[in-house]
Amino acid sequence: MKLFDLLFGRALDRRVSAFQDALMQRHVEEVQNIYKTMRIWRHDYHNHIQTLLALQESGQGERLKSYLLTLNDDLTTVDSVIKTGNVMADAILNSKLSLIKSHGIETNVKALLPEKLSVSDVDMCVILGNMLDNAMEACLRQKEGERFIRVYIAPMKRQLYISVTNSAGEMRRRGKHFFSTKGLQGHGFGLMRIDRIAAKYEGSVNRQSEEGVFATEVLLPL
Numbered sequence: 001m002k003l004f005d006l007l008f009g010r011a012l013d014r015r016v017s018a019f020q021d022a023l024m025q026r027h028v029e030e031v032q033n034i035y036k037t038m039r040i041w042r043h044d045y046h047n048h049i050q051t052l053l054a055l056q057e058s059g060q061g062e063r064l065k066s067y068l069l070t071l072n073d074d075l076t077t078v079d080s081v082i083k084t085g086n087v088m089a090d091a092i093l094n095s096k097l098s099l100i101k102s103h104g105i106e107t108n109v110k111a112l113l114p115e116k117l118s119v120s121d122v123d124m125c126v127i128l129g130n131m132l133d134n135a136m137e138a139c140l141r142q143k144e145g146e147r148f149i150r151v152y153i154a155p156m157k158r159q160l161y162i163s164v165t166n167s168a169g170e171m172r173r174r175g176k177h178f179f180s181t182k183g184l185q186g187h188g189f190g191l192m193r194i195d196r197i198a199a200k201y202e203g204s205v206n207r208q209s210e211e212g213v214f215a216t217e218v219l220l221p222l
Contacts, residue, residue, distance in 0.1 A: 086113035096132040111153040130190035133164035168214035
């Protein structure tokens with residue numbers, strides 16, 4: 001029995017270590033994507049300034065005005081920063097969504113959170129991070145043009161309602177647990193952590209799958 005416990009413990013340690021390494025790699029990808037976006041913005045900003053100066057110096061007032069109006073519309077379109085009212089939620093949502101969009105996944109996000117939550121910042125990061133990671137992984141197994149993720153977060157009857165819906169392939173169910181045709185080996189620990197944190201705060205988790213769509217709902221007391 002002691003030998004079995006030792007071997008089981010080592011195997012579990014290896015799986016936890018692999019899971020942590022995967023999380024770290026994902027975080028690195030998110031940061032790299034944000035830096036890439038910042039470099040693009042910096043390059044475009046420089047070009048816009050040069051164009052505006054050239055128009056101003058040549059006395060082309062109408063073209064200058066038109067360019068400024070067009071630039072304003074473009075900036076309004078690309079300003080996709082999520083502002084929920086909660087700093088920690090903003091950080092994790094914008095980080096994850098930046099990476100998700102870089103894969104060409106269509107997103108629709110509506111999120112409103114209180115400034116202060118009964119859930120700790122760390123636990124909120126784990127829940128949101130894992131929900132979005134799982135949704136992205138499912139989308140990447142779908143054809144381009146069929147990938148989408150919808151996020152809705154808002155207070156509801158003295159509880160915080162978190163919903164993530166995404167395109168998904170065939171899903172199987174064993175008891176209360178879902179797994180894809182490729183299994184849950186890649187993110188089984190993530191699902192487990194969501195469930196445990198929800199239970200910690202006496203909340204609940206509901207998962208549903210139908211017609212190529214998978215949805216996860218989490219309710220946490222406010």
